[in-house]
Amino acid sequence: MYAHSLKPRSRLLSPVFIFFFSLFVFFQLIRWCRPVPGATDRIFLEEESEESCRHHDGLSDVFVVFKTGATESLDQVPTHLATTLRCVPHYAIYSDYDEVIDGVHVQDALDEVRADLKDTHPDFEYYQRLQDGGRSAFSDEENAQWAATQSTIAGRDTPGWRLDKWKFLPAAEKALRQGAATGANWYVFYEGDSYIFWRNVLDWIANLDPAQPHYLGNPMIIGDVAFAHGGSGFVLSRTALEMVVVEYRRQNLEFYDAFTASHWAGDCVLGKALADAGVPLLYARPNLHGDHPTELGFLGSVSDPTSQDWCYNIASYHHMAPSDIVQMSMFERQWNKGNRTLLRHGDVFTNWVLPHITSRRDAWDNMSEDIVEYPEGTTITMRDCYKVCLGQPDCMQYSLSGQSTCRTSKMMRLGRRRSAVEGEETMASGWMTHRVNAFVEVMDEYCGQDGWVLP
Known part of the structure; x- marks a missing residue:
């Protein structure tokens, strides 16, 4: 039988606490439009930390790759530090701007991209301005215009979005380097508007051998390339990540840089490199899902x-x-x-x-x-x-x-x-x-x- 009701441990809590806690959860669930979590949410999440992490045994075997960008990181990073990253012992946050947010180092994913590309390709004009002047390098009018740009099937036509495609392969290389130091066997990649259910993910990968080249994702297809949708999150075994880094950095760096320059989707670029390296994609929808739960039919x-x-x-x-x-x-x-x-x-x-x-x-x-x-x-x-x-x-x-x-x-x-x-x-x-x-x-x-x- 399917369990549909939430069953808090009421015998450990007073009736008064249960009553007010229930009211709190109810009012939080109906407030759909708050832009960022408020102080009350943060306090709740901090108090729940130790209890919530007891379902996450096995995360020490995972290296988590969280990808964001400077236009969104100030909202996204604190939220995820209090939620999806709270119980994670080994992770890296990759962006297009090196900074510290809430005491955590947010790394520049693009610092090792070839200098000649960064100096000449138009996608990097935004990046160079960001490095030189930080967020203040952009006018209020520019920021407002980019924020108002609507998403399409081909993404959002903003400078930050066009730059984003360049992060995937460098981030994979950085993640392998950093994850190897922790002994990670699994690498989970996701983005600032994704939510990851760690208890479930750990149960899933427990069925698989990290010594095999596993690539789990919500499938998308562009041309003849099947790849995992980045916004849905995807999972790579240690072996799969090693194979794609060899394919990209050690054998075909200039080819994949040129392929990225001519493409528009970075998750597709990574998917091509994985396919070229001999790593097949497991079509893992609906486990990894591209929809918001209120829009899933x-x-x-x-x-x-x-x-x-x-x-x-x-x-x-x-x-x-x-x-x-x-x-x-x-x-x-x-x-x-x-x-x-x-x-x-x-x-x-x-x-x-x-x-x-x-x-x-x-x-x-x-x-x-x-x-x-x-x-x-x-x-x-x-x-x-x-x-x-x-x-x-x-x-x-x-x-x-x-x-x-x-x-x-x-x-x-x-x-x-x-x-x-x-x-x-x-x-x-x-x-x-x-x-x-x-x-x-x-x-x-x-x-x-x-x-x-x-x-």
Whole structure:
């Protein structure tokens, strides 16, 4: 049976503490939009440190590679030091700017890149300005413009993002050098908007031999290169990392520098070098996941439960803001206190997402996709849209844009806030809560014990 409820050790705590702690967690979970964790969160996380780390035996065998950039590191690094890095004994933080944040050295990943490249390639103009003048080298207008740049399927067209592709191979080389000094057998790479579930990751890699060339990741394909998506996090065995560093630095440095210069995705560059070195990619989605948990959809049908992400153990989520990371860390710690089972996607949906699904949310996009056709000029209400969904037995949710576009969906997602923007229609979303709850109850019976993707 799947364990859905959080079970804190109430016999060790007073009822008064449990009451106020429950209120605290509730109000933290509904505050979706805080940009960074506040002082209250930090105090909670510090007090929970010793208890939360007891589930992380085995991390001494792992070297963790955390990648960030100067435009984001002041928000990201303190958040991760208090959460995903708190229990990690051996790690390095790589950026495009050498500095100390909260007493921790953030290393320049690019300091050993060939000088002629840094002097001549346009991607490094931003880097050179950053080294010469720090963050103050950039005007408020430039920073505002970069912050407002929207992400696309090909990334964000900002100087910091274009520079980022150059970090992957140098970071791999640095990580091998630093990790070898700790005796690491595994290397886990992730980024500032990723969340890593260490208890789960350690259980996963315990099934594998680090002497074999393992490369575990959420697969992406560009051209003929299959590679692990960097934002989802990826895992390399010691042997795999040794092989790619030999391929890159010791044999084909100029080739991979030229390949990086002509490419746009650094995780693809690393994936090519691994493939060239003879290291295959294990397609490890949905364990390593590229979605935010509120945007991960579940098909509202149990006819083929094995195709659902629901039953798989979680190693990571992506697109996590600092406030999301703090909230997920608090949730995970409570889960680990009260449950012997590993967290699966279904557990996160039931305990972290489902409490926010109601019959209706205004200024909200639940990412419904199937447009309902009406005669041109018809005025549509939420009630009209609800009736369409109600008449479709497999419809789980619906949304209305303005008064003209009704969408329905067989998938269930919470989605994201959709605030009114000038020139855009307002949006409201609704869910068939009785169907969602029935789906959760039925899926509880389907999940077996095989939650990992393995070779």
